[in-house]
Amino acid sequence: VRSVDWVDGHLLVIDQTLLPGELRHVELRTVDEVIDAIKRLAVRGAPAIGVAGALGVALAALLAEQSGAGPDAVRRDAARIRAARPTAVNLAWAVDRVLARLDAGTAAVVDAAVAMIEADIDTNRALGIRGADWLETRVRPPLTVLTHCNAGGLACVEWGTALGIVRALHERGAITEVLVGETRPLLQGARLTAFELGAMDVPYRIVVDGAGPGLIARGVVDAVLVGADRVAANGDVANKVGTYPLALACARARIPFVVAAPESTLDASTPDGASIPIEERDPAEVLTVAGSPTAPAGAQACNPAFDITPADLVTAVVTEARVIEGAPF
């Protein structure tokens, strides 16, 4: 089941806001629908929004061809898609890459975008196996790992980055259990990672986000595996809010803190974490759960969607091509 796909000239995506209750596919037939799906996290996860953004540009090119609008219209649409979410660099990277084919014609744009679907799957398989190989030599299996948010097949086209490593380890019988941070405010861990681990038959338990560091300190976790939205040139990592405290706890407990991210998430043009734009989302996400208020009427909230983990806390960044080893553990 692909989280993002291209069918008959439009996008077909899983609406991840409805999971785990409902697995519904939604067709995206306009650029505005693509942007809306990315903004409201119907499609989410750095690799997945990269592919969705690329397919959005393909859609823009097709629609422009049908309506007779020129390449400038496509470029304007591409700029709007590119700006839909600021933190994950994959979105800008994928939009730019596909848009560069515009002079070669609409078919070239569509081909480049569609090629990203298969490329993402291949990338994640390679990354998962590489990460599993690396971890198995560093920590004696079977492993209890902790993950945060969702870096699974839903965050990519399929297979997953951090959960791709879990999948590869599980196929080798090397996973005891996965602890899953629920990932407030939008509960991607409790909703999506739990859904994927259940489908993989991997034993798991959900924990509140505040509990991870204490469990790491108690010695019950062998490694933390997370995805990334952007890795700066100096190795600082932007990922879902709540990642940084896990890295702090890993460093103190001397266990590996492993970031799984395709090469397209590595951003040589951003010097460091302080230069990565952190998306601030609607306070209402914090003040409600599934539509129910959690706080007094009139309460205010602050809702940064990401945090920065400094490079010195990162044991390894695993990509499809290499393992960049950082701080020893």
Next chain:
Amino acid sequence: VRSVDWVDGHLLVIDQTLLPGELRHVELRTVDEVIDAIKRLAVRGAPAIGVAGALGVALAALLAEQSGAGPDAVRRDAARIRAARPTAVNLAWAVDRVLARLDAGTAAVVDAAVAMIEADIDTNRALGIRGADWLETRVRPPLTVLTHCNAGGLACVEWGTALGIVRALHERGAITEVLVGETRPLLQGARLTAFELGAMDVPYRIVVDGAGPGLIARGVVDAVLVGADRVAANGDVANKVGTYPLALACARARIPFVVAAPESTLDASTPDGASIPIEERDPAEVLTVAGSPTAPAGAQACNPAFDITPADLVTAVVTEARVIEGAPF
């Protein structure tokens, strides 16, 4: 408004599970009702459950006198109250202290328990002023502070420990804003601390628990103030799960991590944090919010209610009598 009080021979408590939606007082007229109120967190917060436990013993003594049951029945009831929750030492401390008066008769037991109500208020006022004095000399006001869970008037009889310091600072015009960790799973921050800060007219914003460390790293927080359920002899602190990551972040950011706790929370008989029993609560608390499921059907969860912050991460423990800086006491 007192969270716990003694009226006409029974307990009168605020049912904190209903806040902020409803401020309802509940009468507790049997020992089982007292135990149930403590277990389901209708009464919560280390000082408050200490006072409730003491009043529970008074209730047991009165009921035993009325029914003709002997002192052994009171001791059995006291043992059950004492075991209602394991982590906060105040409960055992208060029960033991009141029970020691049993040989002097029922009136002596009731007097000792009722005296704890006023003593708790006095203790917290002194603690709040001492903590505010200490902080004002360490960090240039006005301050943005971050707190977790609820260490306010609801966690005590009134006034509060960590929020007592906030209250004292606010009265001096020394608070810019309080950031409040929502405190999953039971949202004591979003529900109770927000309710109290609103009533005090202190500006505040709620954040998800994963966000605190990243905000500390970004330099927007001047100090973290939390309560405690037990401070071990070596200075390790047990407090609501999610406290430890804040302490890790404070140490890295070189800002004060301040624990506000009455002397009764300091437990010389527990050598270190590893010796403090950590309450494991019902996984259903993690898997639901306000009764709505957050995870797939059949999902498992792990629900430790507290974590341990090692003494070397604690800048100061503020009590009603002293400020214990850095070193173990």
